[in-house]
Amino acid sequence: MQLCGLPDIEEFAYKRANGSFRLRKSTPASDVLPxxxxxxSSIRPIGxxxxxxxxxxxxxxxxxxxxxxxxxxxxxxxxxxxxxxxERRFAVLVSSLLSSQTKDNVTHxxxxxxxxxxxxxxxxxxxxxxxxxxxxxxPVGFYTRKATNLKKIAKICLMKYDxxxxxxxxxxxxxxxxxxxxxHLVMNVGWNNVQGICVxxxxxxxxxxxxxxxxxxxxxxxxxxxxxxxxxxxxLPKEEWxxxxxxxxxxxxxxxLQPDLKxxxxxxxxxxxxxxxxxxxxxRYFGFSSPPCFVGIAILKGWLTDLFFxxxxxxxxxxxxxxxxxxxxxxx
Numbered sequence: 001m002q003l004c005g006l007p008d009i010e011e012f013a014y015k016r017a018n019g020s021f022r023l024r025k026s027t028p029a030s031d032v033l034p035x036x037x038x039x040x041s042s043i044r045p046i047g048x049x050x051x052x053x054x055x056x057x058x059x060x061x062x063x064x065x066x067x068x069x070x071x072x073x074x075x076x077x078x079x080x081x082x083x084x085x086x087e088r089r090f091a092v093l094v095s096s097l098l099s100s101q102t103k104d105n106v107t108h109x110x111x112x113x114x115x116x117x118x119x120x121x122x123x124x125x126x127x128x129x130x131x132x133x134x135x136x137x138x139p140v141g142f143y144t145r146k147a148t149n150l151k152k153i154a155k156i157c158l159m160k161y162d163x164x165x166x167x168x169x170x171x172x173x174x175x176x177x178x179x180x181x182x183x184h185l186v187m188n189v190g191w192n193n194v195q196g197i198c199v200x201x202x203x204x205x206x207x208x209x210x211x212x213x214x215x216x217x218x219x220x221x222x223x224x225x226x227x228x229x230x231x232x233x234x235x236l237p238k239e240e241w242x243x244x245x246x247x248x249x250x251x252x253x254x255x256x257l258q259p260d261l262k263x264x265x266x267x268x269x270x271x272x273x274x275x276x277x278x279x280x281x282x283x284r285y286f287g288f289s290s291p292p293c294f295v296g297i298a299i300l301k302g303w304l305t306d307l308f309f310x311x312x313x314x315x316x317x318x319x320x321x322x323x324x325x326x327x328x329x330x331x332x
Contacts (some may be wrong), residue, residue, distance in 0.1 A: 046234060107140060
């Protein structure tokens with residue numbers, strides 16, 4: 001396999017700086033598009049939008065339009081699409097509850113099993129055995145606790161809302177297991193009432209990487225999704241509050257920061273380039289260079305590539321760089 005057009009392995013090296021891993025200073029590759037705006041060194045006034053955020057957001061839209069993400073077809077807002085409004089609202093609430101610490105495809109599978117067994121209404125869940133609910137929603141994260149909370153929510157909805165769900169943010173937050181992110185999502189989708197931004201882990205981390213949010217009066221990153229939501233709402237136009245959540249998903253992992261704090265927008269992760277990167281690392285650092293190794297890499301490229309990106313994202317807390325297709329992004 002010929003590794004054409006790939007930067008040297010040193011371009012992908014990371015080093016520790018001020019207690020965190022940062023990209024090593026190097027000459028930008030020709031296929032990387034830096035944003036031509038310096039991030040100001042001074043602390044941004046509260047409520048003032050970051051520079052060039054519109055261009056960055058437009059770049060993210062182009063990233064997302066190039067490839068579908070699981071949230072586009074299996075997100076919480078897709079739950080119960082074919083159901084009547086009242087039942088659909090309850091389905092969105094259930095899906096939001098199950099989505100915590102759970103991937104979209106796993107949540108979607110649990111919702112489909114509940115639907116197929118006629119257990120996607122408050123009355124049905126209230127009458128169902130908790131053990132049955134556990135079996136159907138497994139393997140969502142914390143499925144035992146969520147099954148218990150589902151039973152409690154169903155009873156509350158029946159007693160106080162005639163089988164419907166609460167119509168206010170404050171009442172939704174009183175339901176067991178429902179946090180701000182879930183409550184805002186349910187208000188946005190179930191009641192078409194946008195009262196705030198739905199900030200999950202992806203939105204929280206990406207906004208911090210982009211420099212869009214910080215603790216008021218400091219340069220420190222926000223410490224929680226709820227803190228990110230409050231800061232983001234101070235400057236992001238309200239018409240962007242609803243679409244921002246599905247935009248900032250795992251498909252936007254190529255967004256990263258160089259050491260000089262200029263944002264780099266990487267447009268798309270090309271599969272064969274990631275495979276070539278894995279090959280390059282194995283050859284350079286482990287001496288694997290014989291043809292059978294390339295066959296093995298081709299066979300194992302799925303989990304090798306996923307492991308590589310998981311390692312950098314979750315342990316080093318940075319986004320590994322990839323090769324960028326210039327033609328995909330011309331807005332920056």
